[in-house]
Structure formats: C-alpha cells, structure tokens
Amino acid sequence: METGVYIPIISDYGFKATFGNEADSLFLRVALQALIKSDSPIREVHFDKNAFEALTIDSRSGIFDLSCTDEKGNQFIVEMQLEFAPYFVQRMKFYALHKFNTLVERGEFDYANLPRLYAIAFLEKGILPTASYHTVANLRSEQGEIIDSQMSFITVEMAKFNKQVAEIETDLEKLVYTMKTLHTTEPTQYPAFWNEEWLRRAIDELDTRKMTPEERAYFARVTAANAEAVKAERQKIQEAREAENLAVKTETVKNLLSLGVLSISQIAKTVGVSEDFVLNLSGDR
Template sequence: MMYLDPKADLTFKKIFAKHPDLLISLLNSLLPLSDEEQIVEIKYLPNELVPELYGRKNTIVDVLCQDVSGRKFCVEMQMEWSNAFMQRVLFNASKLYVTQLQKAEEYETLKPVYSLNLVNEIFEKDMPDCFIHNYRIVHDKNTKKVIEGLHFTFIELPKFTPHTFLEKRMSVLWLRFLTEIDSDTREVPADLLESPEISKALEEVKVSSFTDAELRTYDKFWDTIRTEKTLLKDKYEKGIEKGAIDEKIATAQRLLAMGLSVDQVATATQLTLEHIEKLKNSLNTK
C-alpha cells in the first residue's frame, strides 16, 4: 500500500477539513484542555479570514472551526519556521477574537480562541527537551493570574519521539501519524491501524484515493517547499559569507591603525593588496 505525507496542504485538509470527528480528536489530544473543556461537536468556518477594513492583510489558515459553546479553533500545518509566522498566528487569532463582538453586545459574550500550530521544523533550539509550547496571557510575576481569551499551542514535530509524551495515548498516535507516515511508507505499524481515528485518516492519504490532478498538486507542493528551502539556504550562506568579509575588513582597519604594513595586513586577513590599499587610503582621508 502506498501513502502520501499527511503534512502536505492537500492531504492535511483532506483529513481534518472534511472529517469533524478527526479534527475533534486532534484538538482534544493536542490542546491543553481539561476534561470539562473537551470538544464534543464542531462546525467548520470559512478558512479565509477576510479583513473588515480596507488595506488589512488577508490570511489563510488550514482549518477553522467553532464548537457548540462558541469557542473558535484555528489549526495550521507549517512546513518552515520563520519569526513572521508567530506574528501571523497572533494576527489570525486576534482577528478571530475581536470579530466575534457584534454591535450592542457585551464584552462578556466573547469566547476563547485556540490556535494549534504544527511546525515541521525545530525553532526553539535552546529547549531540546520541550517540543510542545503553550502560551497564554499571564502576569509577569504570578503565572497563575491569567487573562483568558487567547490560547496558542506550537508543536515542533521533528523533536517528537513517542516516549516523550505518554500521558495521552491519542496524542502519541496523532503525532506518530504526522511524523511517521509519508510517501515512503509501505507498511503501517499495527498500533496505528488499531486506532479507529488513525485508521480512518490513513484511508484518506492512500495514493489510490487521489485523482491524477490531485497528485500533481501534491507533487507541486513539495517542489515549492524544496525551492523555498534552497532559496533560504542560499540566502543564509550569502549572509555568512558577507559577515566573514565584514569581519576581515574590520580586522584590517584595526591592524592598519596600529601601523602594520599593507603586506602584513593582507597576509593576516587574506584580503587582496588592492583592497588593503583602499582601506588604508580611506583611513588616511578621515
């Protein structure tokens, strides 16, 4: 049996934007909800968050829904991390929160907004043992004092290993599904197949359940991801190279100011004699 990676845009939406029971299971498993806060029923909302004022940004989320109590849930599968992504998440959730209130309604009617963000990159490198990051608005000296309304969960999928998250079995199964199943999968572990929810999700990512046009869209998605990664890598390497040259120039300027000859500075910094001469001339004209 051949499968597609559930993290792709096409497959992720095919699973969670069309099967409310699977989305409810995912949210209840991965969000920090108490037993009393568990979601029992949802309705899907348009996943395009349309701005009400001209000039504001239009943003797209993977899946957007609301439960019977009015709480809203925003789910995103993010393949690449950037600092701008966290700001976009904050923007999306804030917009969902403030657009609830209609004219003449009281602020007390506002319901919480939960944002679940699955990230396929490591972005908290200084926290190697923590892959689930939950954020709320808390007091800076007493974190038990909370302003309710906005809840954010970020999950670093590459950090996940089954033994690190054992308190909820369904959490482990969903994270294993997202991290273990891909286009190279030919045989699914038995414990994944034993779960009705995971088994249903697996049916949705079988290659045989996609049309040729959908498969082309799937391939194009991964081509785009690879291209973006290459461009980011090139940009990073160019930045490193520029930084190294800037450091050599600063060193050369210090050595010239100390009275070393052009030849000595060129040898020490590996910059060309012509480059050192120009630096020396610019220092002499100051």
C-alpha cells in the first residue's frame, strides 16, 4: 500500500511496530481494553510465542497475528486481515479452539478455572451481515441469553467505520479511525486525540521521519517481501477461480451432451466455450 509520512498500522511492519511492540505495550493494552469493552485497565501483557506458526503459512498474504496474556491471565489472539476473506469466521474459530484446547491441557482439564479467551480480528473489508463495525459474539440461546462468556469473538470491520473526527468520542473509535487514516494524513491535520499518550507513542513508531537508516532498510525489505507475497497469493486465487470455472463449464457441457438435444455448436455458444472443447468432451475425437 502507498505510504506517506506515516507507515500504515494495517501493514505488516505497522502491525508489529504498534500492536506487537514488546518494548512498549501501552498502545496494545489500551486497544485491547477498548476492543473488549472493559472498564478495568489492562496493566501489563506478556507476549506468547506465536503458537500458530505452523498453521499460518499464508500469513504474509495479508494476515498478521499475535498472542498475548494480561496480568489476570486473560488470553488474547489478535489478527489483521487485509484481503477479502468471506470465511474468516471459520479461521477465527479454528484459532480460538486451538488455543482453548491448549489452555485445557495446561490446566489438566480443570474447566472451572479456565481464563477468558478473546479472539480479535481486524478486517479491512466487511464480511458479517451486521450493521456495526464492532461485533462481540458469545455463545447464546435462541432468545439471545448468554450461555457462555469464557470465549468471545470480536471483529472490527474497518470498511463499515465512517465516523468523522468531530464525532469520535471513545477509545475504540479513536483506534479504528487511526488505523484507517493515519497513513493518508498530513502532520498538519492531526486530530487532537492523537496527542493522547497511547496513540502518540504508536504514531511515533510509524513516523518515517524518525526512522534510523537501519529501520528504513528493514521497512523497505519488509514492504518488498510483502508485495511479492501478496502478488503471489492473488495469482493463486486467480488460478483457483479459473480452475473452478473450468470445472463448472465442463460439468455443464457434459450434462447438455447427455441430453442429446443441442448440437455441438449450440452447446459451445450456450456455455461460452469453443466447439473443440465440446468435441473433446463428447468423445467424438
């Protein structure tokens, strides 16, 4: 993605420099508190070694993640998804249940004392049939009654967020606005809340004017590697779509041939393929 003075938070580099900043976790702690709608400040977090390394081979194609634990033992999985992902909810469940099983095993199957688990996902595109940009989901009854709150699924669909600076009040709104607009904003257009300590520290990490030569070189390498990875992933998606389209056309041609009603030429025009394609499937060659 294009970068001006500030590196996008929603880039690989930006995500690691802000959410994944082990040396200064203030931004992450305030962000997590806002995301789970807690009145209690998160005073410290411990970063877990990424438990999903073997499961996220495609992480460079627009999925970045981290895992951490707060001082109360609450578990957090935070993910960022840039490409359109209609089945991302399934991915969230896979990660959360993998983490849940790990917690149970570590606790020697003591279900009564399991910590809270929050699976949090930032999605650049919208995928849920909901109006709100921020969704908190738990296991509920048909009447909407909470059955279990030990595991929570939280999604932030940034495409649905459209508040202007004058409308922004909560830390959650400040967070999403910053994630959406920082890299397109000039320093002279700073909203006042960007001077709040938790946001100012994060923004400083993304200010290209304050980067050392080594940081600039690293940023350039990460950007180039991600661009190639995304390009390769899109090529794979395109090839998969073409293969699926070919399979559908093949099945349609076979069905029409079996009916014996249309000529080779008519079938080719109906399905949108060449006559040679139809002939090869008809067995007349």
